[in-house]
Amino acid sequence: MKKIVTISREFGSGGREVGKRLADKLNLSYYDKEIVEEISKETGLSEDYIKDISEKGVYPIAFNFGRSFTSFSRMQVGQTEILVKQQEVLKKIAEKGDCIIVGRGADVTLKDYNIMNIFVYSDMESKIKRCKMKAKEDENLSEKELEKKIIQIDKNRKNFHNLISSSEWGDKSNYDLCINTSELEIKDIISPLADYIENWFRRK
Numbered sequence: 001m002k003k004i005v006t007i008s009r010e011f012g013s014g015g016r017e018v019g020k021r022l023a024d025k026l027n028l029s030y031y032d033k034e035i036v037e038e039i040s041k042e043t044g045l046s047e048d049y050i051k052d053i054s055e056k057g058v059y060p061i062a063f064n065f066g067r068s069f070t071s072f073s074r075m076q077v078g079q080t081e082i083l084v085k086q087q088e089v090l091k092k093i094a095e096k097g098d099c100i101i102v103g104r105g106a107d108v109t110l111k112d113y114n115i116m117n118i119f120v121y122s123d124m125e126s127k128i129k130r131c132k133m134k135a136k137e138d139e140n141l142s143e144k145e146l147e148k149k150i151i152q153i154d155k156n157r158k159n160f161h162n163l164i165s166s167s168e169w170g171d172k173s174n175y176d177l178c179i180n181t182s183e184l185e186i187k188d189i190i191s192p193l194a195d196y197i198e199n200w201f202r203r204k
Contacts, residue, residue: 001114001201001204002094002097002098002113002114003026003028003097003098003099003116003197003201004094004097004098004099004101004110004113004114004115004116005019005022005028005099005100005101005115005116005117005118005197006100006101006102006106006107006110006115006116006117006118007019007100007101007102007103007118007119007120008103008107008117008118008119008120008157008161008169008170008175009102009103009119009120009121010120010121010122010127010150010154010157010170011127011131011149011150011153011154011157012122012126012127012128012130012131012146012150013120013121013122013126013127013130013181014120014122014130014181014186015102015103015120016032016102017186018118018120018179018181018186018189018190018193019032019100019101019102020032021186021187021190022100022190022193022194022197023099023100025190025191025194026100026194026197026198028098028099028100029093029096029098029099029100030099030100030102031093031099031100031101031102032101032102032103033047035086035089035090035093035101035104036050036051038089039082039085039086039089042085042089043081043082043085045081045082049082050082083164086104086105086109087109090104090106090109090110091109091110094110094113094115103157105160105161105164105165107174107175108161108164108165108167109164114204116176116177116197116200116201117174117175117176117177118175118176118177118178118179119170119172119174119175119177119178119179120178120179120181121170121178121179121180121181122180122181122182123180123182124147124150125182126181126182126183126184127150128143128146128147128150131146131149131150132146157169158170176200177196177200179193
């Protein structure tokens with residue numbers, strides 16, 4: 001049986017780290033930014049533009065009334081092309097099987113496959129602390145600025161999820177497992193989590 005795990009996550013909760021460590025522990029392929037790279041390769045569009053669309057489901061640059069409607073229409077086509085291509089890439093990945101996919105609405109796109117959906121979340125204090133630890137050297141946001149950034153990114157993720165699904169992003173009933181990483185060292189939960197995942201697929 002193919003093992004396909006999708007990980008949806010709040011920004012700063014450590015969901016990406018959970019996914020990467022689990023992939024290494026379970027010897028599964030890992031997909032995150034690789035999905036954006038593949039879409040960029042197939043469409044010729046920049047990775048930054050694709051990331052904005054696939055994360056937010058909105059145009060990365062607000063519509064300017066100085067633009068022609070023809071130009072705006074091209075942007076709409078670009079958005080649709082990216083979303084369709086993303087679904088195609090995710091399904092190709094799922095056909096290969098045995099993988100962990102972080103974000104990109106994979107839990108929705110691959111709902112007809114035998115997948116395990118995980119949601120990773122955390123309290124704000126822990127998210128801010130984690131963001132500070134992983135910040136680039138030239139990034140010096142205050143805690144208030146970080147909180148604002150976290151709230152906005154999670155709002156974008158929720159909006160994107162709502163664009164492609166009628167289910168609620170973050171609603172525990174839509175996931176097979178929800179993990180609260182507040183005040184936890186992620187490396188310490190990987191072994192028991194890997195065992196849980198193995199047992200979950202074994203029961204299937």
